[in-house]
Amino acid sequence: MRMGRRIQWQSLSALLVANGLILLASLQAVAGSVKVIANSSVKSDTISLVEIKRIFLLEANSLDDGTHVEPVLRKGGHLHEAFLREFLDTNDDSLQAYYGTLVFAGKGSMPKELSSDTEVVGYVARTRGAIGYVSTETSTEGVKTLTVLNAGNSAQRKLIKRVDPEYPQTLKRLSIGGTVRLEVTISRKGDVENIQLLGGNPILAESAIFAVKQWVYSVSHSRTTTEVDIPFDARP
Secondary structure (H helix, E strand, O other), rough: OOOHHHHHHHHHHHHHHHHHHHHHHHHHHHHOOOEEEEEOOOOOOOOHHHHHHHHHHHOEOEEEEEEEEEEEEEEEHHHHHEEEEHHHHHOHHHHHHHHHHHHOOOOOOOOEEEOOOOHHHHHHHHOOOOOEEEEEEEEEOOEEEEEEOHHHHHHOOEEOOOOOOOOHHHHHOOOEEEEEEEEEEEOOOOOOEEEEEEEEOOHHHHHHHHHHHHOOOOOOOOOEOOOOOOOOOOOO
């Protein structure tokens, strides 16, 4: 009897593992099939992972080029979960709780949620500034598909010219230091097009931004975005 139960449990465990692997493979296949779309009013043809996070987590309502945008969500499903995992590093339960906290605090409102790729494409096509996501197989006539710039894109850019920032003497005398974090958008020619402050002392950031604007990167086939850390060490 015990041997029979043991065999049953082993069979059940094997079945659960197999089903889990099938589900994981399915989710991974979907993750690679997500594309980000935008209304034709959006000027840029590219969007960085940092921008996607800021927009869909309601930390900003515009892209780095100043274009006002509105996030649009799929309502549940494997594609939605794949987008959250791949681009936002979260899941639906956590995201809904996060949105609820923002709404309760009066710091944001729930994004539009739609049930199908067709609905997402239709809404994005007729809504100025709208940004959403659909499967790669979906027809996206009437909207534009944005190229997502990730670490792989930015890693290809070699820094050719670096200008070190000046340490503000007042802050240095007061031993006020730290690290300034910047998001840097680089043109195809290698010039720094735009800089977004992600964190750090605002006064130190002014010096860091002034210096990074003079940096020059290698030529690339497209605009790229990367994050840069600028340390200010107050120690003598």
